[in-house]
Amino acid sequence: MSDLTFVFVHGLSGWGSYDAAYRRIPYWGMRGGDLMAFLREKGFSCHAASVAPTGSAWDRACELYAQIAGTRTDYGKSHSGTFRHPRFGRDFSDCPLIPAWKDDTRLVLLGHSFGGATVRMWSCWRTGTRTSGPRRQTGICRLSLPEASAAGSAPSSPSRPR
Numbered sequence: 001m002s003d004l005t006f007v008f009v010h011g012l013s014g015w016g017s018y019d020a021a022y023r024r025i026p027y028w029g030m031r032g033g034d035l036m037a038f039l040r041e042k043g044f045s046c047h048a049a050s051v052a053p054t055g056s057a058w059d060r061a062c063e064l065y066a067q068i069a070g071t072r073t074d075y076g077k078s079h080s081g082t083f084r085h086p087r088f089g090r091d092f093s094d095c096p097l098i099p100a101w102k103d104d105t106r107l108v109l110l111g112h113s114f115g116g117a118t119v120r121m122w123s124c125w126r127t128g129t130r131t132s133g134p135r136r137q138t139g140i141c142r143l144s145l146p147e148a149s150a151a152g153s154a155p156s157s158p159s160r161p162r
Contacts (some may be wrong), residue, residue, distance in 0.1 A: 011113025
């Protein structure tokens, strides 16, 4: 139905499709049912990412990147040294979030709460230092983003497709 691929990113203390909690009660849909399953039935390509429930925006963006790219999570040498945690995390080579990823896949990232900060950081990387893996992004949508209300500014609007 759509040539877009949607990746949903949960907020702090949330969970995604790689987590056991998602099978019991999906973060996206909660008691109303699994939103991902509903959207897939309607012909949409959508996926629920699983990033650290209490991680920093940087760590969560690294995990999101690894899931989408189907690679091992690399938090970076400098970052992991500064914040004193292992440089490498989970390897998604055998279980990428988007199994049929291609360079021309049109990607839309949707982040709820702190998931909005996560997708914003991932979005900044697409033109930055991350040179391998998926870089094509059509848009982002940030829902109930804490930084907009915390700063007292107007809520940000989703980026326009390019």
